[in-house]
Amino acid sequence: MFKPITTAAVIGSGIMGSGIAAQLANVGISCLLLDIVPTQLTETEAAKGLTLEEPAVRSRLASSAIKQLAKTKPAPLYDERFAKRITPGNLEDDLHRISGVDWVIEVVVENLEVKRKLLSDIERYWRPGVVVSSNTSGISINEMTEGRSEDFRRHFLGTHFFNPPRYMKLLEIIPGDNTDPGVVARMTEFAEKKLGKTVVQAKDTPNFIANRIGTYGLLVTLREMIAKGLSVEEVDAVTGPAMGRPKSATFRTLDLVGLDTFVHVANNVFEHVTNEQERAVFAIPNVLKELVAQGRLGEKSGQGFYKKVKGSEGSQILALELDSMEYRPVRKAASGSLEAAKLAKGAQAKTKALLSGGDRYADFAWDVLKQVLLYSAEKVGEIADSIREIDEAMKWGFNWELGPFETWDAIGLPRSVARMKAEGLSIPVWVKEWLAQGNETFYKKEGGVLFQASGLKYKQVNIPPERISLRELKEQNKVVKANSGASLIDLGDGVACLEFHSPNNAIGGDILAMISQSVEEVRRNFAGLVIANQGRNFCVGANLMLLLMEAQDEEWDEIDDIIRLFQSTMYNLKRFEKPVVAAPHRMTLGGGVEACMPADQVIAAAETYYGLVEAGVGLIPAGGGCKELALRASRHAGADGDLQPLLNRAFETIGMAKVSSSGHDAKTLGYLKEHDRVVVNSDYLIHEAKQAVLRMSAAGYEPPLEELIRVAGSEGKAVLQMGAISMRESRYISDHDLLIAKKLAHVLAGGDVPPGSYVSEQYMLDLEREAFLSLCGEPKTRQRMQHMLATGKPLRN
Template structure:
């Protein structure tokens, strides 16, 4: 690539095309979205007097696709306003505009002839230097550009996004024979850094990597099921979380993908491989062909392997009995191996427990797994050059927790190969040679450095500098301090990282203690502090169990001490004389948000779901959350001496409805993040970016945030807030207890019963928070909400 990608064009506005355009828009890349010109008018267009020549008609498909983005769930855009970055057009009037972009992505129907014809037309307007790629799930990249110029072929490659493009982290990059290697490298880096993707390099073979291995696995599962007489529910019980796979397992996955789509993907391999044994595997089973004929395609037609049926007691999900082709109530499988897998911690332990049993379910798990592992080893070198490409493709393309070779290591490479060969399975020669050299795993770690087998020896896996692994730093003895809830880790260059690692990263006394210890350590020995972790979620809030136990025992002094400690710790963090940057990701709720608020800056992952949700358990934010939002409102309203009440109204609604952002950008829109906070699109880069932010502040002569007075709306503003809540109660939208909580929240956010316009201290606001929290903990219905959340994992509306 001779120039950076600043503008793109997507050709094809279907689900994938519009989704890719949306992800480009999410990354700040303006995008042209083109589709064919409609041949007929709609009734609405006719009523408006339009003709086929009207621009609104000619651009209809792309325009409609952009409008539809706001209706899709889950949302393709981080913020609905980003749709403005996508410009609709059509292939007849606007194709010449591709000469002005840096990257053109073809996303039309999966048909080789259609793609070849389109690319021939594209080349008429293409200029050297513009990257051209096809988003195909398995059609040959080289075949698509037969007949195109040498220069065009040098700039052409495959970029296989997975659906939905915002949420699926994988992109398979497939170079053609003549693709410029430097383009492959630079585009891959762009996709990682700007689009937040994990990139794997695939070879130009049928279905590339993920769909090749994944389709094989699904087909062998279907065959084992048919031969051994397993039910739909039994297969899904075995091939889901029990083996480190998604909850959708086998048949829910097929229903989601669409059976017709799956058969098409399988047929693509069947038609394009020469090995007869492999062909036989990829021949779609008769039951699938029959279901496609009946239009039982899954979610899109309302029935597939599962069907939702309404009954007298509501809707129930029925499963298909393949022996009768009729739907029946599900029967939940149970066995010792399933129970052992359920109790095991982590994908490695679960998979090992599942295949180690002695029942028919463990046999199914082993019979499927062994074939997938051997097939993956057979395809190494043909579909990709190294095992990590295969593992990453399956983890991020099919949501497996472990890739095939990671799984093989987890269950014991040597022992499992012995068992496979004893059962007559032919294990690839390179695997046996590797074991014969004395090796017992495909991967190994030494001092936090990862190595993988490659060409008969261990080679270091190169990790980009933007990816900082806290577990690797721990392995390198970089832990400075640690307790049961958190650790302080040396990130290098004078920056330390405070990592939460309590259950669910819930904030309790152990984490608060480590925050205080970390502040002292950083004060003496570091330039600044990053608050981050690499758990599934950043933090789900405070330790609710501890609070509930104290409230049930009516130990109010203990509850007061807990909240006071939380407040004082956060306040101390805010006034710390060295820079602090928080890097939240995914679920960051309640106390997790309050742990980020004292930071000088928040570097949030784009997929951060951020919210003060305390009202869901019957209380209000009391770790400084209300105080911080009231302070921000006061500061915002001070610009131009604006009316403060609308700002407080917005906060009251956001906190009072326990609103959680749909992305990091949405958290900014809600005011939960500051305008100066940053969003990083790649989740693995947040700690690196946070570290850089600390270093910049330290180098710039950091000054701590000074104590600030807060202008409040007082008793008059409180009345406005409470009046709105009373209206909600009278309309039946909230309960009496909701109203009580809302009144307490209004009292705090308004600054109590002082006159409007009064300036109060931060400590005054903290005291209001704590008093309201304590009084609500004394309410039986609040304790019911806490208990319900702990036992059911969802809020109770009582």
């Protein structure tokens, strides 16, 4: 039995070290952050009369790194308060403290001798049973531990986090030759369930899995680009979403990573592989050498393959011309293959459409892709034991929508291999044998179970039962009801899941209808309901286009009916006699929040960006959002407490359209209740929501009773409005912002009733609806709505 990991020490407080410490703090792990002792005073320290012997100076590097976490964007911490879980220190005074932690992570410079020396120092204070790991991106785990004791080596392994550690889901775990398999299993489970990672087990080879394949692909792309005379932006147009890759594609990715960092990673393979043909691919092209020599390192230096310049009409993006090494305005790439890929739905269809285009971009895509597929196949068994681990590494480490072997299946394995052979390419022996057996895909599904090619057989992929896939349940005919906007899916054990799947999961009449139908179905046949989906975002709000069209046509009765339907649907959901749990993730905005508020409990993903943002389009929440925050203020204040501070907070949150930076921050902003929970690994989100439903049902669930809401009335409204007027006089907000704020104040305070009055929930809903309708009639609100639909950004008018 292994002791649970509750404490850790991170050695090295640079970007990666502090980021790893932040993620440990995010999940509740107390963490030491250690670095070297500075050899010089800063000007500030000297001015204060401090010396190099002062404790604050000796631990300055770690202390500064912790302070920087609050300023870093994107934020490494779920909540700034979590920084208190990180204790700074230094390697001379505090290394002995690692004897009291459960996990030590080395995150120092990528230099074998430096790491060896540090591990020697760590072993002096190491306590048997403590896990020690290195966050190396490519240095040999076995070479690092030369000279260490056998027991130490049994507890040592590589844990390669990707940057930034909070947001990048991949963690490569690399056992050494002597690593205890139990330690590997323990760390895998811990990383998945506690840290929220997707874990792949890599072999101790140069750059492990993701960086090995990813670096190869980027270098192949650059060489094919030069050979074919394509431009930077043409390559990015082909190797981005058209190929199932992120928008950053090739050269924006290199600029983000840093060209010097990329060169270092590529050189690591070049210096450590023995195959001359492979080494030739990893030799650094001259254009990269020249850019690095000139200090053009990408985003961190302001220029790389792209350069952003500010002009009189705003910022402009320039692209590098490789022949002249000068920058010029970006030119948009267009072709039949790119257009076909754009119109296709899903990564599989996009990639097939791109490759079938019959133009030079299609040829370029094929020439790059075929090399990456073959290289990935060649490395099976060398860098990882399974194709699944290579696919997962590329999806979560480089944000590919499909891994190499999934891509191969998507474009047709037998047909593509035949084309490769016709072009004189060498096919790995195992792939030829696999096809010779009559297999046509690397993956297959039977009875809802996934199998992968392994050796010359299909082997079942072991997926934990906690990882519920709605797509797979639908493939297993578990859909109970469905329409164009939503489906009700049987999760098993008497729990159903309402899944949104309209465009952007925006709430319209179809979703509202399915909510009502789901309530009836669950009432008859299920123990409770989960509201969740596995789209890119949970819900971006109500159907803004529909509202705008109705407002432009002055169809006020139609808008009134839409809002009444939304309100009544949410009200009935709240009063439903069986438990309801909402499980939002990522963007959950406006109506998406209001769809969660009626739930008995919200179990949110850690990466949930949650907010009532209607003010950004000139409106106020009208699906119960204002009512629910007023109700919570009433509950919290009780019969005699001061409502005003609570209402001031809600007024500011809604009026400024605040969106949480995480699930934890949603609690801080008051959007989530105290008993609502946050789940770090979104793969387990629906499972956790299902378990919550079952617990409530087993406990004898009773629906919440109708509550009266104590309101601040006319006096509270005046206080809120005075705050808004003051902001207008200080020119923080516009006249239209002030109008919206006055309407919001009227609703949150309960209108013009006497202070301390008790009103019904329906009364508050009526106030919401009236304010919403009146704002729909404002030309400037319609301008805001139109601008948001056209640009995706708010308009301040």
